[in-house]
Amino acid sequence: MSTKNTYTISIYTENNVGLLNRISAIFLRRHLNIESVNVSKSEIKSVSRFTLLVKVTEEQVKKIIGQIEKQVEVIKAFYHTDEATVYQESCLFKLSTDLLIQNDEIQTIINQSKSRVININKNFFVLEKSGTKEEVEELYHILDKHGIMQFVRSGRIAITKDEMPVSKLLQLIKA
Amino acid sequence: METKTKQQTELETTESVTITGAEAVVKCLLAEGVDLLYGYPGGAIMPVYDELYKYQDKLHHVLTRHEQGATHAAQGYARATGKVGVAMATSGPGATNLITGIADAQIDSTPMVCITGQVGAHLLGSDAFQETDIVGISTPVTKWNYQITKANEIPEVMAKAFYIARSGRPGPVLVDITKNAQFEEFDFEYKKCTSVRSYQPVPNMSMQSIEAAVELINNAERPFVVWGQGVILGEAEEEFKAFIEKAGIPSASTLLGLSALPTKHPLHVGMVGMHGNYSPNKLTNECDVLIAIGMRFDDRVTGDLSRYAKQAKVVHFEIDPAEVDKNVKTDVAVLGNVKETLTVALPFLKANSHKEWLQEFRNLDAVEFDNVIKNDLFPTKEGLTMGEVIKQINEASEGKAIVVTDVGQHQMIASRYAEFNQTKSNITSGGLGTMGFALPAAIGAKMGAPEREVVAVIGDGGYQMTIQELGTILQTKAAVKIVVLNNEFLGMVRQWQQLFFDKRYASTVMTNPDFIAIAKGYHMEANRVTKREDLANAVQEMMQSKEAYFLEVCVEKEDNVFPMIPTGASVSDVRLK
Ligand SMILES: Cc1ncc(C[n+]2csc(CCOP(=O)(O)OP(=O)(O)O)c2C)c(N)n1
Numbered sequence: 001m002s003t004k005n006t007y008t009i010s011i012y013t014e015n016n017v018g019l020l021n022r023i024s025a026i027f028l029r030r031h032l033n034i035e036s037v038n039v040s041k042s043e044i045k046s047v048s049r050f051t052l053l054v055k056v057t058e059e060q061v062k063k064i065i066g067q068i069e070k071q072v073e074v075i076k077a078f079y080h081t082d083e084a085t086v087y088q089e090s091c092l093f094k095l096s097t098d099l100l101i102q103n104d105e106i107q108t109i110i111n112q113s114k115s116r117v118i119n120i121n122k123n124f125f126v127l128e129k130s131g132t133k134e135e136v137e138e139l140y141h142i143l144d145k146h147g148i149m150q151f152v153r154s155g156r157i158a159i160t161k162d163e164m165p166v167s168k169l170l171q172l173i174k175a
Numbered sequence: 176m177e178t179k180t181k182q183q184t185e186l187e188t189t190e191s192v193t194i195t196g197a198e199a200v201v202k203c204l205l206a207e208g209v210d211l212l213y214g215y216p217g218g219a220i221m222p223v224y225d226e227l228y229k230y231q232d233k234l235h236h237v238l239t240r241h242e243q244g245a246t247h248a249a250q251g252y253a254r255a256t257g258k259v260g261v262a263m264a265t266s267g268p269g270a271t272n273l274i275t276g277i278a279d280a281q282i283d284s285t286p287m288v289c290i291t292g293q294v295g296a297h298l299l300g301s302d303a304f305q306e307t308d309i310v311g312i313s314t315p316v317t318k319w320n321y322q323i324t325k326a327n328e329i330p331e332v333m334a335k336a337f338y339i340a341r342s343g344r345p346g347p348v349l350v351d352i353t354k355n356a357q358f359e360e361f362d363f364e365y366k367k368c369t370s371v372r373s374y375q376p377v378p379n380m381s382m383q384s385i386e387a388a389v390e391l392i393n394n395a396e397r398p399f400v401v402w403g404q405g406v407i408l409g410e411a412e413e414e415f416k417a418f419i420e421k422a423g424i425p426s427a428s429t430l431l432g433l434s435a436l437p438t439k440h441p442l443h444v445g446m447v448g449m450h451g452n453y454s455p456n457k458l459t460n461e462c463d464v465l466i467a468i469g470m471r472f473d474d475r476v477t478g479d480l481s482r483y484a485k486q487a488k489v490v491h492f493e494i495d496p497a498e499v500d501k502n503v504k505t506d507v508a509v510l511g512n513v514k515e516t517l518t519v520a521l522p523f524l525k526a527n528s529h530k531e532w533l534q535e536f537r538n539l540d541a542v543e544f545d546n547v548i549k550n551d552l553f554p555t556k557e558g559l560t561m562g563e564v565i566k567q568i569n570e571a572s573e574g575k576a577i578v579v580t581d582v583g584q585h586q587m588i589a590s591r592y593a594e595f596n597q598t599k600s601n602i603t604s605g606g607l608g609t610m611g612f613a614l615p616a617a618i619g620a621k622m623g624a625p626e627r628e629v630v631a632v633i634g635d636g637g638y639q640m641t642i643q644e645l646g647t648i649l650q651t652k653a654a655v656k657i658v659v660l661n662n663e664f665l666g667m668v669r670q671w672q673q674l675f676f677d678k679r680y681a682s683t684v685m686t687n688p689d690f691i692a693i694a695k696g697y698h699m700e701a702n703r704v705t706k707r708e709d710l711a712n713a714v715q716e717m718m719q720s721k722e723a724y725f726l727e728v729c730v731e732k733e734d735n736v737f738p739m740i741p742t743g744a745s746v747s748d749v750r751l752k
């Protein structure tokens with residue numbers, strides 16, 4: 001009952017300044033760490049979508065959702081387990097160009113990991129990879145042996161398998 | 176429906192006029208029906224003050240002596256009237272001084288709009304003179320806030336601010352306006368806000384939940400109601416009374432719910448919580464169905480949650496979905512405004528009387544009377560008790576006064592013994608427990624309900640936290656009655672030190688000034704009572720005065736408030752001594 005799980009929280013909000021502050025304050029007050037955050041446009045015009053990743057108990061996540069939805073500018077918030085979502089992270093590696101020339105192993109790694117070179121010059125090249133956290137981590141470990149000059153990864157973004165009936169909700173509000 | 180004043184209809188015409196942002200702020204306030212606001216001027220809000228000068232005949236600004244006083248006065252006004260209280264301050268220190276009152280209003284769901292001036296938009300983020308990020312600072316303690324940087328945003332944001340502050344579960348809203356926006360001219364048009372897309376103030380009511388709730392209540396043998404301020408905020412006093420009367424359910428109040436039902440109502444079984452009454456606390460753990468109405472299971476009410484009403488099915492009538500299951504797991508949650516949900520539920524309720532069950536409360540009341548109340552209200556020892564002062568106030572006011580209390584022992588004693596015949600008569604800082612609340616809140620209450628007697632009951636500690644508001648009384652002639660119960664201690668803390676820290680009275684002894692001389696310095700009638708035989712007359716004299724009046728009562732120094740549920744104990748472990 002009180003075991004912690006990874007939950008993806010999706011929040012549909014008005015596109016207003018200051019909201020990130022209000023939402024993060026809800027976690028801050030409860031001393032809960034947010035593993036990752038992504039804020040972007042959503043499928044609905046002028047509606048933003050927050051995607052947060054947290055590791056909490058189900059009881060905690062329910063209460064958090066209650067507090068989030070209480071915010072005036074939040075339209076609706078949802079939480080989902082990993083199984084209920086299709087999710088990705090994106091990452092970028094900066095690696096030495098010498099590796100490409102001197103080490104044929106690298107080509108195989110790039111092909112097998114389904115990553116792609118998105119930029120190259122005589123000093124370094126940039127490799128992009130999208131995938132689950134595990135896939136990204138695996139690639140990191142492989143490349144680490146060859147020397148990574150820079151590494152950055154995005155927060156999780158997720159699409160739920162279930163419908164999130166926000167458009168319907170908005171229509172209801174308008175009607 | 177509310178009737179529109181002439182001003183409002185004028186303002187809501189579509190014809191626009193070119194005015195400055197500052198004038199627009201004033202026009203917005205007028206359009207919202209505001210005729211009184213509290214505040215303190217300063218550089219960044221001066222353009223608005225300049226407009227207030229022009230509109231003096233329509234909009235009365237009360238200069239408090241501290242911005243905290245402005246917020247508490249606005250709260251007192253809001254709590255006495257049910258309307259939105261308004262407070263205004265300049266940027267920087269003016270704005271930060273509002274925070275205590277805003278936090279207090281947030282936790283006690285008081286409708287309030289605070290307006291702050293801000294440095295010019297081009298200076299934002301530059302650490303300019305008197306710049307603070309008041310939007311950032313106030314975010315965790317406001318229901319909503321917004322920074323206006325352009326004059327043309329003013330009408331829409333102000334309309335939204337009032338709508339959000341007063342609708343649903345009310346709360347404080349802060350609007351920060353940069354100085355350039357106050358100077359800019361634009362075409363002003365005002366339309367009241369009636370909805371915000373992302374905001375549903377009152378959740379949809381479900382018939383299913385009402386039926387489930389009624390079924391539990393109808394089949395209960397020992398039902399017990401605990402009601403809170405939601406009944407008052409929802410203006411559901413009549414519906415609430417009809418509800419408990421039909422089903423014959425013993426009902427107890429939270430601290431903030433007091434006065435929603437007359438104290439002497441036969442089903443009123445007292446107040447729950449840390450210093451509440453013996454019977455409702457004890458029997459919380461005996462009822463079979465606990466019906467919570469417009470209350471939020473504060474920890475001061477529940478004590479140890481793991482031992483709170485575990486035997487009972489819980490029904491929760493509540494407007495804020497986030498409160499459901501937050502502290503106490505419910506069996507049935509009835510979402511909605513209690514005025515509506517109780518009305519819909521009423522016809523399905525079975526008429527009942529629960530005589531024997533009610534008698535159990537009365538039996539325990541007798542125990543409390545013998546052990547505590549008798550000594551508080553009919554003392555035989557020499558020192559004056561706080562309880563007998565409240566008793567005299569009850570008699571002199573016939574239970575018709577608005578009683579505003581500060582925070583501490585006197586607050587708990589006043590809440591335990593004050594008799595209320597009328598709703599909106601109990602004004603206190605419940606959730607935040609803000610010392611210094613009562614004096615300014617009483618000023619606001621008196622201005623909101625000038626026809627009513629307003630008595631502030633304050634400790635010697637809390638009084639000195641906002642004592643400067645005597646100046647506001649001097650200037651406005653607000654006829655509040657101030658009763659300071661002087662025990663020369665920070666009494667409530669001293670009580671804890673006595674009970675839980677081996678009587679080590681660390682920093683709770685108060686060396687007090689001559690309060691009478693201070694009151695006289697503010698040209699206020701004042702009197703001091705030290706002997707029992709003088710008390711009744713002194714209270715009478717105070718109540719008969721038509722003006723503001725200060726009464727100091729020197730009470731026993733080391734008196735304690737009982738019953739008491741020590742922190743972490745179960746409600747049924749309530750102690751009588
Ligand atoms: C602003 C603030 N500071 C500190 C406290 C902690 N506190 C709670 S009750 C109390 C003592 C109040 O003393 P007094 O005003 O003399 O009232 P009494 O308890 O003696 O009736 C204190 C210090 C508080 N509630 N609010």
